[in-house]
Amino acid sequence: MTGTSPPASAAAARRNRWAVSFADLLLLLLAFFVLLQASGTRRDTMLSQVSQQFGGRAMQRGVELRAADLFQPGEALMTPAGRMRLSAVAKRFTGAGAASVGRLEIRSEGSDRGRQRFDDWDLAAARLGAVARALRMDGIAQDRLLIRGLDQRDGRVGQGQVITIAPGR
Numbered sequence: 001m002t003g004t005s006p007p008a009s010a011a012a013a014r015r016n017r018w019a020v021s022f023a024d025l026l027l028l029l030l031a032f033f034v035l036l037q038a039s040g041t042r043r044d045t046m047l048s049q050v051s052q053q054f055g056g057r058a059m060q061r062g063v064e065l066r067a068a069d070l071f072q073p074g075e076a077l078m079t080p081a082g083r084m085r086l087s088a089v090a091k092r093f094t095g096a097g098a099a100s101v102g103r104l105e106i107r108s109e110g111s112d113r114g115r116q117r118f119d120d121w122d123l124a125a126a127r128l129g130a131v132a133r134a135l136r137m138d139g140i141a142q143d144r145l146l147i148r149g150l151d152q153r154d155g156r157v158g159q160g161q162v163i164t165i166a167p168g169r
Contacts, residue, residue: 062166063089067108067127070163074117076126083134089165090138102167105146106131110161124161131163 070082078086093104108124118126132145 062105062164063092064162064164065089067161067163071127071130074123076118076123076130078130078134086131086134087138090135090140093135093165094139103144103146104135104140105148105164105166106135107148107164107166108161109164127161127163131165135165 065085070078070086072079106128108128111120111124128147132147135145136142
């Protein structure tokens with residue numbers, strides 16, 4: 001044998017080596033996007049922490065309130081205990097630190113399965129309006145309040161509708 005060519009199986013292995021590296025890259029990208037999607041509910045918190053690591057100022061965290069703790073079942077009427085709880089939340093966004101917070105975003109996520117009189121959108125919209133009016137009565141200027149989003153997801157299991165009050169963007 002005068003030729004020095006390697007066996008055919010070794011040449012095929014060299015040709016296909018790039019496929020293993022490419023498959024590794026694809027799996028890493030897939031894992032990254034799955035992780036990104038799974039952390040969607042904590043996105044604002046995660047972005048705030050990343051911003052702090054790179055010298056940004058800390059964002060004030062929002063407050064999540066279960067609608068069942070604020071309102072009468074199936075209604076947009078606040079209970080006395082819910083009104084007191086919302087007043088306590090309003091104090092966080094008024095006073096000395098209020099100027100640094102800027103706008104307040106009020107969001108609704110999920111739906112209340114105990115509804116009777118309203119459909120999901122009507123009940124969520126009416127409750128968001130009631131929260132905005134209560135915050136306004138507690139001293140937060142109307143031009144600082146921003147009502148956003150009627151997300152129809154079922155929310156976290158067993159929580160029903162969740163109302164979030166957070167610094168706006």
